[in-house]
Amino acid sequence: MDRRQFLKSTTAALTIAGVGVAPWRSAQAQAGPIKIGLLAPLTGVVASGGKEMVEGVQFYLDQVKSEMAGRKVELVIEDDASNPDTALQKARRLVEQGNCHMLIGNLLANTGLAVANYVKGTGTPYFIPIIAADDLTQRRRIKNVIRVAGYSASEFTHPLGDWALKQGYKKIATISQDYTFGHEQCGGLAQVFTEGGGEIVQQFWHPLNTADFSPYLGQLADLKIDAIFAMETGADATRFIQQYASFGLKAKTPLLAAMNGTDQSVIRTLGEECEGIISPAHFAEGSDNPVTQKFAKEYEAKYGKIPSLYGFSMYSGVMWIDAALKKMGGKVEDREAFIDTVLKTELDGSPLGKAVKLDAYGNPIYDVYIRKVAKRADGKFWNVPVTTYPNVSQFWKYDPETYLKQPSYSRTFQGIKKG
């Protein structure tokens, strides 16, 4: 029996012994603090989002005075530099050197996927409130990778497709960043929209960080379409919205965006060109729900900006962990139990102002807003709900098992039903 095999069977034996062993282990370790390793891009392309991730976590920890279930919480922050190789190295450091009980964070899908692949081997609980890759809670699920307070990429574009049909749109073109996150968001919209009788006229895929959108805008302007769906994040979103307006398309064709496209992190630096853009999301900072309002106001008072998706998601993610730890008396050392408890925990204190729970695949079920960018009284822009789709899961109205039999959305599979 080699060493690995030995470790495996020992762990198995301990797990079977379960009840008897766990209290002893946690009693011994409970003296120390709960160590949370936070991975966020503090430098590189998405540095501003990373900063807000840290703010979101710290905002929550300040509110609970860095204490969860009676134990001190120690937060270790590492910069993943928006680079998967670095993310991997930092994850190793947090787990192997820092002895963190859990990891949370990462913003870019590639950094998240790299870390997910790593923790698959170590078994460390890894929470991803922002990493949205569908298959992490669908076809390639890893038990210890949990999407607390996050969402899967196509979860919100399914209802957006339905909403577009209800607006009477018949023809839509999509433009998207050419990577999984984009493929999945577009796929969600394309499938629901075409199954309801709509037509996807054309789909444009461009590399991340496209300096100049004019070639695409030129082609979009020539199409006979009722609306455009744009899946853009970060600086691409800023540029797209801005160039969309400057080429005069804003006056001609309505723009539907992915939630990241009109997130505060993007529209914060924009002017009137962002007004009126439609996007679907679980969170709307301009919602009149009192809990949401309270959160947004306090956050703004503390950090001087309206909270973005990043700040909100990390805040809620940590809150979720706290809620789970409270339920199990802070015994974070018992990983199996910890993971199971998190999966079963229903979060009701989040800034959404309503209870959220995970589906059987570890992905949250939300009331999804269709939001519109509007001008606030003080001249700043924010997202205000137009309609709500209640209880939307990552599988929309499909049967999970049937849905999982179709391939993952990709550039070649968009779920488009030929009319």
Add this chain to the structure above:
Amino acid sequence: MSIFQLLNGLTFAALLFVVASGFTLIFGLLRIVNLAHGALYLFGGYIGYAIALKTGSFVLGGIGAMAAIAAIGFVLDQGLLHFVRGHELRQVLLTLGFAFVLNDLALVIWGGDSFTVPIPQMLRGGLRVFGVFYPTYRLFVLVTGIVVFAALWLLLNHTRLGALIRAGVDDAEMVEASGVNIRRVFLVTFLLGSALAGLGGLMGGAFLSLYPSADAEILVFSLAVVIIGGRGSLVGVGVGSLLVGLLNTLGQVMFPELAYFVIFGPMAVLLAFRPLGLFGRAA
């Protein structure tokens, strides 16, 4: 390719020209591959943005960006590159280290949000040219590119400084031997090249926006322009910018999956036959 896409390619080429001409001036005369050029572009954009926002003047933003980046260029050249004259590899890596510092400094000062330089009222909106509706600002970029080309051409061909620069590109030692203070010519060229990066930053910042890593993207395009055009040749930069600008548009429209390959593929083929670029001469 439609008129519309042609204009897209041309306006992008005009911006590339402004940025890459600064690069090639420095590369041609001082033999320095300045990998901080992209960072100078981005930093210039940020400074121009800050000034334009504060004063409400696009022109002041441009002047401020050029002056500030020239000053930073002065520090880079006199304060740092001074110590490694004549060592190509050390120069290249030193400029890269400098780029790291500048970029991180920008992150500290402005955070990582994307900014767009506010453009003056008269350049907003669109015009109808050759039967298509086209943003006024982008046409302005095109015109600026042409003006910068003309100004540089006059400078190089009709002034004493220009004659010295041209002679220096071919043989710096010879110029020095003839009693000219070549160091001063070097310095002026370096400042001019840097200022052009700053100007480019402001111009680009108004339609391509400013964000971390914008420096690397513009640097890659500039490198392609200079490699295609050849070291130290103004005409070379012009032709290189046009090629890269148009290929970029063409690639995105016709072969989206090969967008990068469409630019770099022809460049590699060209290099196989003309290692020094279209207009480059052996040093």
Add this chain to the structure above:
Amino acid sequence: MTMPRTPKPSRLAGMNGRAALIAATIGVAAAALPLVLSNYQVGLATEVLIFGILAMSIDILAGFAGRTSLGHGAIFGVSTYVVVYATAHAGVPPAAAFAAGVLAATLVAAIFGLLAVRTSGVYFLLLTLALGMIVWGICLRWTQVTGGENGMRGDVRPALLLTNTAFYWAVLAGAAVVTFAMWRFVRSPFGLTLRGIRDSESRMRSLGYNVPLHLFIGFTVSAFFAGVAGAMYAMFNNFVSPSTVALAQSVEGVLMMIAGGVGTLFGAFVGAAAIIALENVVSAYTERWQMVLGITFILIMIFAPEGIIGKLRAILTRKVR
């Protein structure tokens, strides 16, 4: 004519004896490292070895043929990509995938070499940089195969080497073999010819040497070793994405080589250790690690261009005098 002198046999034997002793000592010390290091540090040490090989492969060209490549990171990454793809998507066993990765890197480099050997100096830098960009562009955009921005993940590492320590020992053994091979290569008659080309291309040409051919072979051999490092990296990370083939990777390799000392070959490991340690220590204490790194670059270029080994050597000789 000054052909390199052949040392007398006895002296050669003596040299070899001493060198072997030193090598053996270092080898044993390196092999014992996991006994004193934490698990995480063993991972770092593995990274040092892998990047040391990359830096050393760059040194073959830079230190011995006078051509500094800014495209070796891309060649390294081609191997990483092929290994991950072969194991994760094509079901090839690890050893075969490893070989395929190295082969692919060597082939890509052969194409690079054909284009690049006609240039020298700054042009060589620029050209290799541009060629590296093409590789990066393809990895980023050829989404169906490379996974695009998201990259590819898989269980690349063979089951036998799953623990950090086992993998470290395997990489150490590989590094020892590769280092010995490179050392022999630069001291071979072929290596001496490369040095001749570095010192005076025109003289070697007039002596009847086929300079481009020698450079081409030199480039390809160097790339072979970069490919070995890249394949190891695939097994180290079980993951690959475009940042592995990005310019930053090439630059990092060159920096490690310079930090160690150009033309010192073994200095590459010292340089790799210094840079990796710096990145790790600094990033643990400040968010501004990029600035610190940039300033370090600048200081090295100004004050210690001969690298750590070179600087030590200079100080020692000064003392002796």
